[in-house]
Amino acid sequence: MMQTSNTSSAIAAAPLPRSFYERPTLIVARELLGKHLVRRMGEVFLVGKIVETEAYIGQEDPACHAARGKTARTALMFGPPGFAYIYFIYGMYYCLNAVTESHGFPAAVLIRAVEPLQGVEQMSLRRGTRRLEGLTSGPGKLCQAFGLDSTYNGADLCGDELYICPGESIPRAKQGCSPRVGISVGKEHPWRFFVKNNRFVSGGRKQKRALTGR
DNA sequence: ACGCTGATGAAG
């Protein structure tokens, strides 16, 4: 049976079914809040509760990577739902998305932040910091903490290495939404979702500045 | 406010 230790107690939950992802992206983005992102390395588990997401929806959404059509990079977004789309950005970071909607319609949910639940030591080592807050509060940070890079691009989120399973359900009243972070187009859509008053939500630089009034 | 860093895709 599965080993049990302080750092890697077994996760009994099964991955969300593919049908979870094969729905309107805004619904998936909201419902992913509270779910558990899991990376399994043998008997060691890294687990985080998703607390911030963003929806990128189709070729009509100018901020969506697939807005200018299907390319080698964006082909995964056009494929079947429930797979990981991981891209490299700003020369240093990776970002994790879950492909949504039906095969042929390009859309995905960016996982922007998680609350560390399990494997904190591993995450701290990869991140090079001991500070719990800030360990996974951002799309680049969480990929670094979870050790996710382009080798996981296309990974099946319904598989057993990198997957998302039911955690808790976040009631609508505890969800917040806002425009998406760090984009220059498509700002009119409030397609960023987060768990209110959760300290692991990134917010992004502009939003932090906005909160402090600068 | 900037430097870091490299893939991407549009322009030529």
Next chain:
DNA sequence: TTCATCAGCGTT
């Protein structure tokens, strides 16, 4: 082939 752009982060 060059070039601006970039769904970010850390330091200043």
